[in-house]
Amino acid sequence: MKKTAIVTLMMMSVLFAFVLVFNPQRASGSKNPVSAATGTPLPDSVQQFVKKTCMDCHADGGNFLAKGKVNFSEWDKYSPEKQKEKAVSICKELTKHGMPTGKWRKNNPDKVPVQADIDMMCRWALSLQK
Numbered sequence: 001m002k003k004t005a006i007v008t009l010m011m012m013s014v015l016f017a018f019v020l021v022f023n024p025q026r027a028s029g030s031k032n033p034v035s036a037a038t039g040t041p042l043p044d045s046v047q048q049f050v051k052k053t054c055m056d057c058h059a060d061g062g063n064f065l066a067k068g069k070v071n072f073s074e075w076d077k078y079s080p081e082k083q084k085e086k087a088v089s090i091c092k093e094l095t096k097h098g099m100p101t102g103k104w105r106k107n108n109p110d111k112v113p114v115q116a117d118i119d120m121m122c123r124w125a126l127s128l129q130k
């Protein structure tokens with residue numbers, strides 16, 4: 001009986017050590033566990049551009065399909081990896097004039113991205129890849 005108790009105790013401490021090693025954040029009771037996992041906010045120029053050009057669809061309250069791909073309302077909560085990945089596809093879509101969609105372009109001719117916007121967005125996407 002006593003032996004079982006000791007074995008159980010040993011197994012518990014091995015398990016505990018495992019948690020300590022592989023989950024240092026929770027184990028140390030970090031006060032700021034979110035900051036390590038989230039990426040960088042959008043710079044002002046990018047924020048202004050996407051607000052004008054993309055957030056009719058790619059934001060809370062926007063198009064369901066669009067939000068699923070990129071949601072600029074949630075951008076700050078994306079992990080750095082996700083931000084990198086999304087920024088690249090944003091640059092790609094803009095470069096091939098895939099976004100905004102054709103219908104939106106027709107309805108908002110004054111807001112259609114110009115080459116300078118596309119360049120700015122792609123420079124930003126590139127800056128995230130470091």
Ligand code: HEC
Nearest residue numbers: 053054056057063065066069070089090093099100101104
């Ligand atoms: C009129 C609504 C609308 C606007 C405006 C719009 N999008 Fe989209 N976007 C969509 C929809 C719907 C999808 C998902 C379906 C698809 O991929 O075609 C999408 C998908 C995407 C994707 C994912 C593509 C893929 O296949 O992985 C990216 C990146 C994207 N949009 C970027 C943008 C950017 C950047 C802007 C602003 C310059 C923008 N979109 C403006 C509707 C929109």
